[in-house]
Amino acid sequence: MELPPYATTGQRIWFYAFRVICGLILFFLIAPIMVVIPLSFNAENFFTFTPEMLALKAEGYSLKHYRDFLSNPDWQQALRNSVQIAPVATILSVTLGTLAAIGLSQPHVPFRRAIMAILISPMIVPLIISAAGMYFFYSRLGLQGTYLGVVLAHAVLGIPFVIITVTATLVGFDKSLTRAAANMGADPVTTFFRVQMPLILPGVISGGLFAFITSFDEVVVVLFVGSAGQKTLPWQMFTGLREQISPTILAVATILVVISIALLTTVEVLRRRSEKLRGMSPG
Amino acid sequence: MSDATDTGPVLAADGTPLKRSLARALRAQKMRALALIAPLLIFVLLTFIAPIADMLFRSVENQIVSETLPKTVVALKDWDAKTGEAPPEAVYAALAADLQVAVAAKEHTKVGIRLNYQKTGVSSLFRKSGRQVKKWDLAADAPFKEKFLDVDEDWADVELWQIIQTYSSKYTSGYFLNSVDMELGPDGIRPVDENLAIYNLLFKRTIFMSLAIMGSCVLLGYPIAFLLANLPLRTSNLLMILVLLPFWTSLLVRTSAWKVLLQQQGVINDILVWIGLVADNDRLVMINNQFGTIVAMTHILLPFMILPLYSVMKTIPPTYVRAAKSLGATNWTAFWRVYFPQSVPGIGAGCILVFILAIGYYITPELVGGTDGTFISNRIAYHISRSGNWGLGAALGTILLAAVLILYWVYDKIVGIDNVSLG
Numbered sequence: 159m160e161l162p163p164y165a166t167t168g169q170r171i172w173f174y175a176f177r178v179i180c181g182l183i184l185f186f187l188i189a190p191i192m193v194v195i196p197l198s199f200n201a202e203n204f205f206t207f208t209p210e211m212l213a214l215k216a217e218g219y220s221l222k223h224y225r226d227f228l229s230n231p232d233w234q235q236a237l238r239n240s241v242q243i244a245p246v247a248t249i250l251s252v253t254l255g256t257l258a259a260i261g262l263s264q265p266h267v268p269f270r271r272a273i274m275a276i277l278i279s280p281m282i283v284p285l286i287i288s289a290a291g292m293y294f295f296y297s298r299l300g301l302q303g304t305y306l307g308v309v310l311a312h313a314v315l316g317i318p319f320v321i322i323t324v325t326a327t328l329v330g331f332d333k334s335l336t337r338a339a340a341n342m343g344a345d346p347v348t349t350f351f352r353v354q355m356p357l358i359l360p361g362v363i364s365g366g367l368f369a370f371i372t373s374f375d376e377v378v379v380v381l382f383v384g385s386a387g388q389k390t391l392p393w394q395m396f397t398g399l400r401e402q403i404s405p406t407i408l409a410v411a412t413i414l415v416v417i418s419i420a421l422l423t424t425v426e427v428l429r430r431r432s433e434k435l436r437g438m439s440p441g
Numbered sequence: 442m443s444d445a446t447d448t449g450p451v452l453a454a455d456g457t458p459l460k461r462s463l464a465r466a467l468r469a470q471k472m473r474a475l476a477l478i479a480p481l482l483i484f485v486l487l488t489f490i491a492p493i494a495d496m497l498f499r500s501v502e503n504q505i506v507s508e509t510l511p512k513t514v515v516a517l518k519d520w521d522a523k524t525g526e527a528p529p530e531a532v533y534a535a536l537a538a539d540l541q542v543a544v545a546a547k548e549h550t551k552v553g554i555r556l557n558y559q560k561t562g563v564s565s566l567f568r569k570s571g572r573q574v575k576k577w578d579l580a581a582d583a584p585f586k587e588k589f590l591d592v593d594e595d596w597a598d599v600e601l602w603q604i605i606q607t608y609s610s611k612y613t614s615g616y617f618l619n620s621v622d623m624e625l626g627p628d629g630i631r632p633v634d635e636n637l638a639i640y641n642l643l644f645k646r647t648i649f650m651s652l653a654i655m656g657s658c659v660l661l662g663y664p665i666a667f668l669l670a671n672l673p674l675r676t677s678n679l680l681m682i683l684v685l686l687p688f689w690t691s692l693l694v695r696t697s698a699w700k701v702l703l704q705q706q707g708v709i710n711d712i713l714v715w716i717g718l719v720a721d722n723d724r725l726v727m728i729n730n731q732f733g734t735i736v737a738m739t740h741i742l743l744p745f746m747i748l749p750l751y752s753v754m755k756t757i758p759p760t761y762v763r764a765a766k767s768l769g770a771t772n773w774t775a776f777w778r779v780y781f782p783q784s785v786p787g788i789g790a791g792c793i794l795v796f797i798l799a800i801g802y803y804i805t806p807e808l809v810g811g812t813d814g815t816f817i818s819n820r821i822a823y824h825i826s827r828s829g830n831w832g833l834g835a836a837l838g839t840i841l842l843a844a845v846l847i848l849y850w851v852y853d854k855i856v857g858i859d860n861v862s863l864g
Contacts, residue, residue, distance in 0.1 A: 169772065180668045183661050184683050187743060190698035191690055193708060197701065205701045206711050254481040261477025266470050273478060280489050282849050284801020286818040287838045290825050291492035294499055294835070314488045317481065375691045378803050382825065395693045399700060399808050408701070411694040418689040422682075 191415055198223055198408035205405065223409035233406065236394035243305070243380075243390060244373040247312035252366045254313075255320030260354075262321070263328040274321075281318035288315070289382040296383055303385030311383045312376055316369030323368060327361025327432055360432035364425045371421060375414075493842070500835035503613035506605065509552045510539040514609040522603045527596075533585040540574040558830050559604050559615070559624065566595050616836035640820070640837070647817045650735060651799035657739045658795045659788060662746035666787070669747070670754035688744035696805050699737040703727040703809070729811025737809050742798055746791040749856070753787030786855065793852045797845055817841055 201220040210218025301307035339349040377392035512535035520528040543549040553567030573592045589596040622638040669677045705724045713719040765775040803818040824834030
């Protein structure tokens with residue numbers, strides 16, 4: 159996409175106009191997220207830039223919303239719950255998901271399509287329907303409003319992501335490596351942990367990150383399956399946004415944006431690494 | 442290979458055992474694969490598929506009337522609503538017996554609440570009558586018809602008895618009819634009162650707004666995908682981050698950002714006032730309406746349009762457009778006749794994906810939708826968490842689920858679920 163030297167004036171105008179349009183759309187994509195960051199340092203309880211902030215004066219900025227986040231028992235409880243729920247749900251979905259992905263990538267799997275459809279379904283079904291179904295069903299089992307119930311619900315929501323990323327990694331996996339290991343006397347467990355696992359690890363980790371962020375950001379299902387004792391960060395944000403919106407939400411939002419940037423970077427690095435590994439293996 | 446060494450000499454001698462041992466090996470392989478999948482499959486079936494099935498079941502289940510008022514239901518069988526007269530004494534006697542049992546078990550209010558969905562006032566009628574019936578002596582206090590009428594005149598209401606009769610079966614299509622603004626009357630299906638009919642409007646609005654969101658995603662996503670697919674890899678990777686960052690950012694962060702931006706005292710209104718486009722006392726209302734929902738959801742779903750479009754555009758060879766141009770096509774003709782048709786599969790995939798995600802959305806419409814920007818999912822949530830009419834919530838959910846599954850089937854035909862890429 160370069161402007162040829164013989165372009166007419168009209169073509170030149172269109173060329174630059176197109177870039178400007180694209181710039182505006184990218185601005186639309188990124189600006190809302192970026193606007194939250196400076197606003198979270200607002201010294202006032204406003205949701206807009208105060209004159210002091212625009213003049214870049216120091217008194218216009220403060221960390222008081224962050225202090226509130228760190229001292230408010232509601233937010234601290236929510237943070238604790240989020241940190242307790244997401245990792246356990248992730249471990250559950252990664253363990254079961256990786257095993258199943260390895261099973262699914264075998265050459266002969268009966269009912270492969272049907273099984274795949276069932277395993278992917280938590281991603282397809284709208285969250286509100288999953289939440290409604292789980293609410294009815296889990297209350298019958300006495301799991302509604304318990305830590306276990308929320309963990310199980312979040313684990314099952316993360317499973318499709320693990321399955322998709324790990325099966326994608328396994329497509330490039332060279333089967334002769336495990337055969338070679340078996341040939342040299344390694345039992346299946348050793349083969350798995352010493353040969354296969356290190357090679358598919360990037361895929362497993364990025365699947366895990368997807369599962370983690372699914373649970374960490376999830377709000378619809380936890381609203382229904384959880385009770386006040388399982389209030390997570392997104393839940394606290396949701397009630398905060400619905401009832402009285404406090405600027406502490408912006409501080410939390412900024413922290414979450416930083417976490418997503420870190421996760422995005424990790425996933426990108428892993429993807430490149432796994433592509434490189436795949437490029438090295440023959441076939 | 443190992444099979445050949447295990448049974449080698451025997452198999453080499455004749456063909457059939459080889460076939461059998463190969464079949465056995467294949468079966469072992471299948472069993473091993475299934476054994477690896479089984480734990481997860483059972484897990485998903487128990488924690489996810491069973492709840493969905495339970496919800497589907499609840500949308501037709503209606504056992505409460507026949508379980509709580511068993512004798513009344515039997516007695517009512519012979520009564521014909523068309524006569525326009527209240528049922529005979531036998532029915533009232535059965536009702537008194539049923540209610541005494543139900544009051545002791547504290548079940549009568551539940552029936553009242555259930556029937557209240559069909560006719561307002563029934564709930565309080567049952568509660569009120571329950572308090573009285575408790576004191577009656579079933580053997581001595583007959584006849585009960587007058588006693589019931591003394592408690593409340595409504596017990597002579599033919600319509601009330603019709604409703605009990607209509608909803609006495611164990612399964613009902615009533616919830617589904619309610620979710621399309623119909624109800625079960627004594628003479629069959631009829632539309633509900635106009636001021637109660639909201640679901641058709643809500644379904645139409647959900648579809649209309651999802652289409653609007655889908656359309657604006659195509660309009661905004663196509664140029665970006667085109668740019669990303671045609672820039673040199675280094676630059677496009679950099680710009681790709683701008684698309685992926687919103688994709689990875691928490692949904693609530695993005696929704697709160699829009700809430701902050703679109704408020705009347707928010708950033709956009711401040712800027713407009715500062716420029717002088719809008720007067721300070723006449724700030725734009727951009728939130729808690731359809732506009733706010735469409736803007737915020739377009740922003741949230743835009744990456745889901747850009748990513749499939751980009752992956753399709755990446756595979757279009759640039760030589761085709763160059764060939765068209767060298768044959769004399771203008772830039773526009775080359776794009777419209779050569780490039781665009783090849784990018785249509787990407788548009789299709791992106792549109793279905795965005796549409797599916799949009800019609801089931803709950804959080805964003807709830808927070809920025811106000812009253813006229815809400816979706817069907819908000820109503821489902823309302824019925825489950827607040828009104829307590831679980832059956833209607835389940836029926837609405839079933840309809841939504843069916844719509845989504847049909848769309849996914851189409852998506853699978855066009856793109857294939859296996860090809861879903863995650864950034």
